[in-house]
Amino acid sequence: xxxxxxxxxxxxxxxxxxxxxxxxxxxxxxxxxxxxxxxxxxxxxxxxxxxxxxxxxxxxxxxxxxxxxxxxxxxxx
Numbered sequence: 001x002x003x004x005x006x007x008x009x010x011x012x013x014x015x016x017x018x019x020x021x022x023x024x025x026x027x028x029x030x031x032x033x034x035x036x037x038x039x040x041x042x043x044x045x046x047x048x049x050x051x052x053x054x055x056x057x058x059x060x061x062x063x064x065x066x067x068x069x070x071x072x073x074x075x076x077x
Contacts, residue, residue, distance in 0.1 A: 002033050002040075004063065010034040011043055 006014035006024065012033045016024050032044035039060045042050045049056065 004035055012040075013044075 001016045001018065002012045002014070003016070004012065006012075006016065012035050014024060032042075032046075033049070034041040034043055040058075044050060047054070
């Protein structure tokens, strides 16, 4: 899992593992993602997140979702 709490600026590279004894892998050089205003962009080529020919399921939750009628849209950080 990658989030904006561990990596406050892009490139987001502090990984939290929910299925391993090691809780975090700070400053991973192979698992790299940019958080952008409408989702995320995978920057790394690590087979855990971006291997050719593999199937992945990604989820993204907006901290400031795009606004509606009287709300300004969120901007990239």
